Amino acid sequence: NAGVMQxxxxxxxxxxxxxxxxxxxxxxxxxxxxxxQLPEEGLKFMVxxxxxxxxxxxGMPKERFSAEFPKEGPSILRIQQVVRxxxxxxxxxxxPPVAPETQYFGPGTRLLVL
Amino acid sequence: xxxxxxxxxxxxxxGDSSVINCTYTDSSSTYLYWYKQEPGAGLQLLTYIFSNMxxxxxxxxxxxxxxxxxxLSLRIADTQTGDSAIYFCALKGGYNKLxxxxxxxxxxxx
Numbered sequence: 001n002a003g004v005m006q007x008x009x010x011x012x013x014x015x016x017x018x019x020x021x022x023x024x025x026x027x028x029x030x031x032x033x034x035x036x037q038l039p040e041e042g043l044k045f046m047v048x049x050x051x052x053x054x055x056x057x058x059g060m061p062k063e064r065f066s067a068e069f070p071k072e073g074p075s076i077l078r079i080q081q082v083v084r085x086x087x088x089x090x091x092x093x094x095x096p097p098v099a100p101e102t103q104y105f106g107p108g109t110r111l112l113v114l
Numbered sequence: 115x116x117x118x119x120x121x122x123x124x125x126x127x128x129g130d131s132s133v134i135n136c137t138y139t140d141s142s143s144t145y146l147y148w149y150k151q152e153p154g155a156g157l158q159l160l161t162y163i164f165s166n167m168x169x170x171x172x173x174x175x176x177x178x179x180x181x182x183x184x185x186l187s188l189r190i191a192d193t194q195t196g197d198s199a200i201y202f203c204a205l206k207g208g209y210n211k212l213x214x215x216x217x218x219x220x221x222x223x224x
Contacts, residue, residue, distance in 0.1 A: 033211065044214070107155060
């Protein structure tokens with residue numbers, strides 16, 4: 001059973017461009033979470049999704065950030081018009097419907113904005 | 115809001131026990147976790163404890179929970195160089211989100 005997959009692992013963007021981060025949860029997992037880790041800090045919750053639904057987006061910045069988890073395919077975290085402050089590691093986690101308290105993390109996408 | 119505090123650094127000698135501490139403010143959390151992060155990698159779930167437990171042991175790992183003092187600790191017995199990493203304490207918040215501390219960087223030296 002493959003773990004949580006994220007791609008790309010590294011992403012470089014110039015200011016003003018768009019960044020798209022993808023997350024494929026573990027097989028059988030229908031809950032996806034996105035977290036952001038700034039350098040030398042802990043992870044901060046961004047958004048919690050189930051298939052086709054956003055359950056909690058209390059940690060998402062109000063502008064430029066959006067997330068989706070369609071019926072088919074991976075979850076996508078989209079950052080429009082990136083700024084240098086968006087440079088961070090973005091982690092996705094997934095959990096099964098029967099044990100939502102147990103989250104398994106992917107390897108992360110490291111975004112660098114030039 | 116919820117707050118999770120950890121000391122930033124811990125240095126131990128190989129073979130000794132390591133104790134990583136965590137304090138928190140939200141007493142309503144039902145699950146408390148320890149994750150390990152190695153350089154450039156994602157987070158590995160080490161263990162978790164339900165809030166109605168005081169202790170959980172899993173091989174070299176022992177978790178102690180003091181609900182009165184809102185204190186969680188992780189003890190690693192016979193610490194090895196491969197245990198060098200950042201250890202994160204986390205609490206389950208509303209809607210299953212995890213609230214993390216800033217992490218404790220464990221350095222194991224010979």
